[in-house]
Each structure stands twice: as C-alpha cells, then as structure tokens.
Amino acid sequence: MNIKQYLDSTYLKTASQAGLTEKENDLIVQGFIKEAIEEGFKLIMIRPDKVKMAKEMIVKAKSKLLIGTVISFPEGINSLEEKLAEAQKAIEDGADELDYVCNYQAFKRGEMELVKEEILKGTKLAFDHHKVAKWIIEVAALTDAQIIQISALIKNVVIPNFKEDFYFNVFVKSSTGFYQTENNLPNGASIPTVIMMLENASPIPVKAAGGVRTYEEAEEMIRLGVKRIGTSAAKTIAHGEIASGNY
Numbered sequence: 001m002n003i004k005q006y007l008d009s010t011y012l013k014t015a016s017q018a019g020l021t022e023k024e025n026d027l028i029v030q031g032f033i034k035e036a037i038e039e040g041f042k043l044i045m046i047r048p049d050k051v052k053m054a055k056e057m058i059v060k061a062k063s064k065l066l067i068g069t070v071i072s073f074p075e076g077i078n079s080l081e082e083k084l085a086e087a088q089k090a091i092e093d094g095a096d097e098l099d100y101v102c103n104y105q106a107f108k109r110g111e112m113e114l115v116k117e118e119i120l121k122g123t124k125l126a127f128d129h130h131k132v133a134k135w136i137i138e139v140a141a142l143t144d145a146q147i148i149q150i151s152a153l154i155k156n157v158v159i160p161n162f163k164e165d166f167y168f169n170v171f172v173k174s175s176t177g178f179y180q181t182e183n184n185l186p187n188g189a190s191i192p193t194v195i196m197m198l199e200n201a202s203p204i205p206v207k208a209a210g211g212v213r214t215y216e217e218a219e220e221m222i223r224l225g226v227k228r229i230g231t232s233a234a235k236t237i238a239h240g241e242i243a244s245g246n247y
Contacts, residue, residue, distance in 0.1 A: 009036040009234035010045040037063045074178035076101030097132040119157045134171040134183035140179045141188035145159030153202035173207040177247035213243040
C-alpha cells in the first residue's frame with residue numbers, strides 16, 4: 001500500500017493563529033509544500049491565499065502534487081454567493097480540490113434546503129472546472145444521528161444531480177480541525193464516526209481529517225474504506241512515527 005497517495009498534508013493556520021508574522025508563516029507553508037513534493041504525497045491542503053504560491057512551487061518542481069484549499073473556513077456560515085466566489089478565485093489561482101465547510105449550523109437548525117442548495121451549487125462549480133469537491137461536516141459539532149443524516153443528505157443531493165462517473169470526485173469529510181470542543185475532547189475523525197459516514201455516504205467517498213496519528217491508524221482507516229486522510233503530520237505518519245498533534 002502506498003499510503004502517501006492517501007495523505008493530504010495539511011497546514012491551515014493563519015499567522016495570528018500560529019503566533020507568527022506573515023513572512024514567518026509563509027516560510028512554514030513553503031516548508032509544507034516542499035516536503036509534500038519531496039515525499040510524494042497526494043495533495044497539499046492550504047489556505048486560499050497560499051494557493052498561488054503553492055502552484056508556482058509545484059510547477060517549478062515539475063511535481064504532480066495536487067493543491068487543495070478550504071472554503072468558508074472554519075465555520076461554514078458564509079452565504080452561498082460568498083462561498084462560490086471564494087471557490088472561483090481559488091480555482092483561478094490553481095486549486096485542484098475545494099474543501100467547503102458545510103453550513104452545519106444551518107443543518108442543525110433544520111434549514112435543509114439551504115444546505116442542499118450549497119452542496120448542489122458548490123459541487124457543480126467544482127465539476128464545471130474539473131475539480132474535486134469535499135464537504136466538511138464537522139463531526140464534533142454533531143450528534144451520531146446528525147452525522148448519519150448529513151452524510152446521507154450529501155449523497156442524496158449528489159446522486160440525482162450528477163452522473164455516476166463523478167461520484168468519486170465529491171467527498172464527505174469529517175472535520176476542520178479548528179472546532180473547539182468542551183473539555184478539550186477530540187474533534188477529528190474516529191473509527192465509529194468514520195463507519196457512520198461510510199455507511200451513509202456510500203457510494204460517495206469519505207475523507208477522514210484529524211485524529212489519525214500513526215501509520216497503523218491510517219492503515220485501519222483505509223481498510224475501512226476511507227479514500228483520503230487529512231493530517232498536519234503526513235511525513236511523521238508515512239514514516240511510521242507517532243504524530244504529536246490532534247490533526
């Protein structure tokens with residue numbers, strides 16, 4: 001198993017979140033991009049304002065590394081128009097994959113039509129440009145019943161509206177890694193959570209983000225059926241070491 005082709009190496013901290021200057025934070029982003037190129041990871045996941053820089057580095061290195069970015073991150077509460085505009089700009093800057101934060105708060109309020117419309121139009125925008133769309137549902141903010149329901153909702157928007165050939169290009173993704181839980185409880189993917197997502201999103205693929213800290217845990221997720229794993233410790237995991245962070 002080439003585990004590196006399942007790994008989305010991820011760095012999503014802003015300079016202020018990292019306690020750094022913009023220049024210092026850019027150097028960290030560049031380091032992640034360089035590492036992802038050298039290690040042969042599937043994708044580098046970065047903030048939208050870093051996509052152009054990543055594209056330039058990847059082209060210069062003649063690498064096949066894909067660029068992913070986040071949309072309406074981390075809360076997902078932007079309007080549909082704002083989400084689409086941000087996604088369009090990311091595409092123009094060179095992004096290959098768009099990880100939208102689903103408006104899970106609207107979902108929890110029962111505003112299903114709003115959620116369905118953003119999934120439909122956000123996914124269509126990605127597909128119209130031959131890109132991949134992922135929908136982050138923020139599992140730590142949901143009950144088990146809600147995880148099941150929203151995974152099925154995404155599937156039930158995609159299947160009637162897009163051809164079967166496109167199903168593998170839209171994912172249900174577990175977490176942003178930025179959700180603040182009570183008592184510092186885990187906020188990423190767990191085995192029980194991922195099983196619920198897999199069972200209810202299928203045939204739509206699942207991305208497990210956060211919570212995967214070792215090669216063995218990554219391997220177990222892949223055996224379950226996960227197609228991608230988001231982690232800020234991709235190199236550590238790929239080399240069989242234990243990651244220290246939660247994402």
